[in-house]
Amino acid sequence: MSLFGPILKRQYGQAQPYIPLGPFQLRLPILHYRFEVPDYIQGLLMCAVCLDAIPMLQEYLGMPFEIALTVVILNGFFYLWHSHLGDPVIPGWITPAIPLLFFG
16 A cells, blocks of 8 residues: 655656666655555564664663664664665664774
């Protein structure tokens, strides 16, 4: 079930509309692809799971709350960055971000 259709529609047989961003093709919700309720619900669940990692980062790695929150926010941002650039694979970002934020 979709609430909004994309504003920019593709012609039959052509690539989906995008904003050129160097070698990438940036696609934004509602402008380039429609907003769908299942994607929204999945995003809410993903946010809840990411926020649930904060107490574990604090307890097992001894991180202050602010650093753990930063790791989680970057995790969510990088999840979204993949989908906006058209990458169908969404890897985990919490583990690679720990040394960058905690020891940097």
